Amino acid sequence: MATMSDSKTNEINLTEPMITRPFRVNRAIKDTHDTFSLELTPSGNSNKFDFAPGQFNMLYVFGVGEVPISISGDPAKQSKLVHTTRAVGNVTKAMNKLKAGDTLGVRGPFGTAWPVKEAEGEDVVLVAGGIGLAPLRPVIYHLLANRGQYGKIALLYGARTPEDILFQKTLEKWRSRFDFEMYITVDRATGNWKGNVGVVTQLIPRSPFDPLNCVAMICGPEIMMRFTVLELEKRGVTTNKIYVSMERNMKCGIGLCGHCQLGRTFICKDGAVYPYSQIADLFTKREL
Amino acid sequence: MPQETDKKISHYILKATELKSLLDILFQREYHVIAPSIRDKSIEYDPIASFDEITRGWIDHQKPGSYRLANDEQDRFFGYVVGFSSWKKYLYPADKKLFEAEMDTKNFRVIEDGTAAPKYAFLGVRSCDLKAIEILDKILTEGPYVDLDYKRARDNALIIVVNCTRAGENCFCYSMGTGPRAYSGFDLALTEISDGEKHYFLVDTGSRSGEELISELGLSSASEDEIKTAEKAIEQTIANMSKILNTDGLKEKIWANLDSLYWDEIAERCLNCGNCTLVCPTCFCADIEDTTDIAGEKANRTRKWDVCYTLNFTYVHGGSIRTSCKSRYRQWLTHKLSTWIDQFGMFGCVGCGRCITWCPVGIDIAEEAKQLIESS
Numbered sequence: 001m002a003t004m005s006d007s008k009t010n011e012i013n014l015t016e017p018m019i020t021r022p023f024r025v026n027r028a029i030k031d032t033h034d035t036f037s038l039e040l041t042p043s044g045n046s047n048k049f050d051f052a053p054g055q056f057n058m059l060y061v062f063g064v065g066e067v068p069i070s071i072s073g074d075p076a077k078q079s080k081l082v083h084t085t086r087a088v089g090n091v092t093k094a095m096n097k098l099k100a101g102d103t104l105g106v107r108g109p110f111g112t113a114w115p116v117k118e119a120e121g122e123d124v125v126l127v128a129g130g131i132g133l134a135p136l137r138p139v140i141y142h143l144l145a146n147r148g149q150y151g152k153i154a155l156l157y158g159a160r161t162p163e164d165i166l167f168q169k170t171l172e173k174w175r176s177r178f179d180f181e182m183y184i185t186v187d188r189a190t191g192n193w194k195g196n197v198g199v200v201t202q203l204i205p206r207s208p209f210d211p212l213n214c215v216a217m218i219c220g221p222e223i224m225m226r227f228t229v230l231e232l233e234k235r236g237v238t239t240n241k242i243y244v245s246m247e248r249n250m251k252c253g254i255g256l257c258g259h260c261q262l263g264r265t266f267i268c269k270d271g272a273v274y275p276y277s278q279i280a281d282l283f284t285k286r287e288l
Numbered sequence: 289m290p291q292e293t294d295k296k297i298s299h300y301i302l303k304a305t306e307l308k309s310l311l312d313i314l315f316q317r318e319y320h321v322i323a324p325s326i327r328d329k330s331i332e333y334d335p336i337a338s339f340d341e342i343t344r345g346w347i348d349h350q351k352p353g354s355y356r357l358a359n360d361e362q363d364r365f366f367g368y369v370v371g372f373s374s375w376k377k378y379l380y381p382a383d384k385k386l387f388e389a390e391m392d393t394k395n396f397r398v399i400e401d402g403t404a405a406p407k408y409a410f411l412g413v414r415s416c417d418l419k420a421i422e423i424l425d426k427i428l429t430e431g432p433y434v435d436l437d438y439k440r441a442r443d444n445a446l447i448i449v450v451n452c453t454r455a456g457e458n459c460f461c462y463s464m465g466t467g468p469r470a471y472s473g474f475d476l477a478l479t480e481i482s483d484g485e486k487h488y489f490l491v492d493t494g495s496r497s498g499e500e501l502i503s504e505l506g507l508s509s510a511s512e513d514e515i516k517t518a519e520k521a522i523e524q525t526i527a528n529m530s531k532i533l534n535t536d537g538l539k540e541k542i543w544a545n546l547d548s549l550y551w552d553e554i555a556e557r558c559l560n561c562g563n564c565t566l567v568c569p570t571c572f573c574a575d576i577e578d579t580t581d582i583a584g585e586k587a588n589r590t591r592k593w594d595v596c597y598t599l600n601f602t603y604v605h606g607g608s609i610r611t612s613c614k615s616r617y618r619q620w621l622t623h624k625l626s627t628w629i630d631q632f633g634m635f636g637c638v639g640c641g642r643c644i645t646w647c648p649v650g651i652d653i654a655e656e657a658k659q660l661i662e663s664s
Contacts, residue, residue, distance in 0.1 A: 017433045018386045018589070020574070022396055025329030062389060062396045063587035088605045103395045128428075248609065249602050253575040254433035258573030258594070259601060261623070264630030271430065285546060288616035 018029060020060045020105030025079065025098050031084060031166050035131060037072065037279040047108075048069045048078035053112035053138035054273040055247065058185065058253045059083060060105030061098070065091040068250040068268070070135035071109065074237040076145055080191040084134035107212070108242050111251040112273045114139045115243055119215035123136065123151040127228045129158050129200055129220020133166050135245055135272075136219050140174070147179055151214070154181040154207045157198075158200030158224070161186050162193040181208055200224060204231040211236035217273075226283060229276055245280070246271045263288055297471075297492045298499070299515050300507040302478070304487040307365065308339040309463070311331060311411070313504055319409035319446060324371070328354055331371030333378075333412070342411075350641060352650030362482045369456035370640050374417055374473040374569030378408055380424060386576075405440030411448045411485025413474070414507055415467035416459075416638040418449055418530040419547050420429075420472055420569030426632050427572055446497060449477035453521040455529040456608045462655050463533040466638040470494075470524045476501060477661045479518040490518040533639070542626040546618070550663040554656055555614035557649050562595030563651075564620065564643035570636050571599075580624055596620055 014120050027039040042049040048119045051071050060066040065090070074081025087096040098104060110227035116139060136155075144152050155174070159165045165184065175182050196203065200220070215230050218225045225244045231283060232242055234264055246267045251257040255269035263282045266270065300311065316323050325334040336342060347360045348368040360367035387401045406538035413421075425442060428435040430440075452459075452468035461467030470477050478489040493499050542658055551663050565571040575594035580587045594601060595614045602609035610616050628636030635652065644652045 014435055016400065018296075019398055019400060020387075020589075022398065024339075024395075026295070060578070062391055062585060065574065065578045086605075101394055103388075105396070144503060209551075248603060249604050251574065256428065256433060256435060256572070256574070257576065258596065261619070261627070263622075264627040266631070287610045287612060288546075288619075 010122065017107065018252065019109050020066070020104045025100055025102045025104055026080070028099055032164055034088075035084060035085040035086045035194030037082055037103065037167060038095065038098060039073070040083075040106065042079065042081055042106075043128040043249065049081045049109075051075060051109040051115060051138075053142055054135060055109035055111050056112035056135075056253070056272060057106050057110070058250070059091075059095065060107070061091055061094040062103070062105070064094040066107075066251075067095075068110075068247075068253060070272075072134035072137045074141040075138050075143075076141065084131070084137075086131050107225045107253060110268055111121045112271055114217050114245075114273055115148060115215060115275075116142050119209075120149045121151070123209040123214035123234070125154045125204075125209050125214055126153075126155045127157075127200060127216065127218045127220070129153070129205070130160065130164070130226040131166070131247070132218075132220035132224075132277070133157055136217060137167065137170075137259070144174075144177075144180065151180070152181065152209050154183070154209050156200055156203040156207055157182070157184045157245075158203075158220070159186050161188050161190045162195075170240070183207060201227045201231045204235065204241055205230065214241065216242045217245075218242065222246075222283070239280055240275050242276040243273055244276050244279075245273050280287070289458075290390065293464055297494060298502075299510040300491040300502050301490040301510045301514060302491050302505070304365070304480075304482070306505065307489070309505055310501065311339045311342070312455070312642055313501060314409045314446070315409075318407065319408055321409045321411060322375075323437075324366070324368075326357070327628060331357070331368050332373060333375065335365070345423070347454065348456065350456045350654050352458070352644050353647055354650070355645050362484070364479075364480050364482050364487075365398075366450045366480050369452060369454065369459055370414055370417065370642060372567050372642065372646055374567070374640070374642070375410055375413060375421060376569055376572075378406070378410070378419065379445070380435070380438050380572065382471075382593045384437065384591045384593055389585070389587040389589075390589070391585050398604045398627040400517075405437070405444055408441065409446040409448065413447050413470075413523060414450060414452055414461075414640070415470040416461040416464070416568050416640040418470050418473050419464075419466035419638045421447075421572045422640070423636065424572060426634065428497045431526065439480040447474045447476075449474040449494075451477055451479040451518075451522055452525050453480060455525045456641055458531060458644040458652075459529055460531040460533050460639040460641065462526050462529050462639070463531070463654070464635060464637060464639035465535075468529070469522045474498070476663065479521060481514075481517055481521060488514075490514055490525060506630045523551070529564060531639075531641070531654055533657060535635070539626045539629045540659065540662075542622055542657065545660050545664050546622065548660055548663055550660045551614040551618050552615050554651065555612070558613055558617045559649060560597040560613050560616055561594060561648060562597040563646045563648065564651075565595045565597065566593065567642040568624075569638060569640060569642070570624075596623075597632070621653060621656065 023040040025241040029037040056070045069083045072084040248260040250260045255266045416577040428438040449470045477492040573594045577590045624636040
């Protein structure tokens with residue numbers, strides 16, 4: 001095999017991709033009763049972390065384990081790396097106990113990005129379900145920072161209850177903007193909730209965007225994404241302009257461990273963000 | 289690591305009695321020599337320290353779910369085909385420490401594993417297994433990310449192929465285009481000829497390192513007759529290979545049958561034990577295990593071979609994706625014969641037959657693929 005030493009070495013990342021880098025926790029924020037955000041200070045020469053909206057990192061809690069978590073912070077603020085997580089498993093529960101000054105291992109960024117460049121000049125519809133808002137937040141930061149590049153921007157967000165609504169202060173700030181449309185719905189109204197009740201797909205028919213000149217980005221449970229696509233299609237959005245973010249078990253993040261396979265694709269390297277048209281045939285296959 | 293210097297392969301003759309000299313050179317050059325030996329009543333690729341440890345005089349009989357060794361009447365060195373393990377256990381170990389980390393009050397620091405890359409000489413690599421190594425090369429070294437431990441071990445490795453002059457009952461390398469003869473990718477390739485009177489190897493050179501070994505041994509060139517005899521022996525192997533898998537449109541045909549009811553029939557027999565993944569020379573799925581010592585001060589990260597037949601393999605918060613037995617067998621077979629091509633441009637199966645032999649219930653990938661397609 002003569003191809004080994006002279007093959008594409010220029011494209012190869014020759015640092016060991018499985019070695020984690022310890023980052024300092026700058027701030028631990030409790031978002032809701034079961035979700036939290038960790039703001040990290042990148043270590044290394046530049047103290048900067050460059051990523052594209054939609055990418056994820058593998059986060060390592062010393063000795064406990066590693067999980068793939070989307071980056072939820074502002075891509076323009078490279079000295080502050082933010083992830084938002086729900087405490088559900090061993091690793092995320094241990095992560096929830098970290099405080100300012102503690103260390104968290106980071107590998108990444110990995111995966112594909114939301115099509116913020118392709119969406120320039122068009123309306124943008126963002127549909128989020130639950131914690132699915134977290135991977136979409138970097139997109140919103142980007143869109144608002146470059147507001148002149150886009151048409152209408154609409155965020156449709158569904159949470160379980162009013163108490164589960166993420167980033168409430170940020171959402172309030174965005175709501176007050178005249179160039180940003182936001183609709184929130186909850187599955188179950190509690191307290192003095194006076195807003196929408198029901199699934200997020202109900203918001204699609206009445207939200208203001210031009211279906212023929214828009215890009216849609218969806219993140220949430222698979223079933224929610226599937227019905228969101230159907231609603232968007234009903235309004236005339238074509239599937240190559242609908243993007244979804246997929247999730248599977250991931251152990252390496254670099255396409256070598258095999259866990260995240262969805263048919264022909266590896267979600268960690270071919271996704272997690274896909275144009276829906278690229279994986280439409282895989283979406284409805286059970287147990288794939 | 290073989291370097292292709294000249295596309296033209298040269299042929300030499302190595303007498304059976306001279307095999308020891310070849311091995312001695314490898315030991316002198318401080319290669320970690322791995323060669324066939326017998327372990328647990330099967331052919332195994334084990335480290336050897338001297339020529340005497342090489343096994344000789346055995347053939348194997350393989351059937352679905354069955355493996356038996358028997359005496360070889362021709363007393364050949366390489367009369368058998370493949371045993372249960374493959375060379376991946378050396379290039380891509382089943383259990384590999386990736387790093388160690390140490391906690392110091394609030395901060396941890398990572399200590400990379402500084403072990404030097406091994407320098408292997410593999411003796412007795414079959415053509416199917418050589419193709420399997422090339423498949424692993426594609427996956428683990430051609431990016432976007434590279435497994436550096438694999439790449440270093442691979443770059444150092446010297447490969448001596450043995451072309452197959454006997455077809456095993458579960459072999460279908462000819463269908464998969466991976467054997468029984470290797471044409472490139474090796475340093476040396478041996479074809480063993482034993483006809484009662486003469487016992488020798490036709491030696492093909494495939495790299496500069498291979499040429500150097502030949503000149504150090506002072507071997508003479510093979511005659512036309514000797515080359516023809518070896519070719520005939522290999523043609524005979526092809527003629528004797530009874531297992532056939534038609535690969536025309538196989539990728540599309542398997543994918544088109546994703547919802548076939550035939551998967552349920554396989555699931556009634558499949559134990560989901562994962563033996564097929566462990567003996568497969570191309571299965572590369574791995575788990576990452578993070579552990580600490582009891583004081584919680586030292587942590588290790590280990591990469592371990594994983595098996596797509598476990599419920600855990602697809603676990604995400606809330607449950608597993610592939611909960612049924614059939615979905616897990618379907619994943620494995622579909623990956624090998626269909627989606628692997630989408631991912632890497634080649635089949636994930638080299639037709640070595642190990643998964644058939646070592647399946648406790650004798651499920652036969654070639655037969656199941658055929659039945660699946662015919663069932664539609």
